[in-house]
Amino acid sequence: MHMVIYTLVEASTRDDALATGKTVFDKLVGAVPHAGAVFDYYVTFDVDETTVAGTARWGELPVAATVESDDGQALLERGWTATKDEFQRNLDRVKEGLDELSDEEIMRDENLARHAFHQVGAYDGPSVFLYDEHGSGIRHRGQLDRILDESDDLWIVPADVHF
Template sequence: MVIYTLVEASTRNDAVATGKAVLDRLVRADPHGGTVFDYFVTFDQEGSTVAENARWGDSPVATRVDSDEVQEPLERGWDATKSKFQRNLKRVREALDKLSDDEIMRNRGLARHAFHQVGAYDGPSIFLYDECGCGIWHRGQLDRVLEESEELWIVPVDVHF
């Protein structure tokens, strides 16, 4: 999947380096004892036949948030986060309406998985991350990140989970 990091930097190269540092943290470990993502590839790496542009089409390596081109990836990341949340929330509501406590406990229909995804702060349900590696999981948080920086960049990253 493609996720996006929002990082403060003065140049495109600095933005990509900071984006890579964010993903290094997300690949290494999370506080629950695992990794958030298995590995990542940024769109500045050439020659891959299975990742980044070869898989997802042309994408800029990094784009300033105040540029005209940024609206599409920013909206794509936010819309994907919101859509995944709403899909999982629907599954949670259906599980609560249709399943017994025991069935939920046994994860019938992947109910517990849906509960977990609704409460996720990172991982495959979150498509935007700040430069600390924190998932951006609500609109107020995204708006705050966008307002707090004069030199904010969005860096797309191809990740595997």
């Protein structure tokens, strides 16, 4: 499956932001030594040779944008909304499982209850849409606000990832 994820990176130019973003995405696909793969592969939105990913799949997105720009704000909102929505969806499934399933049924992963538990606690992967420049998932608003407050040269870089 494909999804768009975003990384927040410090950079002085669009090209520097893209290069740093690709370093983050390399880490998330295991292309960096000693980094575990979270996703299978990625395509950034500067690539136009593919017919199945990136712009071909999602349409035009900025290659990189400053967080203060309209494009950057739109990407940030898109990434944060997706993170919140996916968390809430999984949390609702956890609550429903606890209310409706026996311990044995949860243990057997009936209705994918255990999977939902795992997704609620995930630090990266398909339930996390925003990452910092170290490849760590941004999982709560306080963490996002801290990153936004700590930098004057913050960029957001999107990538289409497959998992």
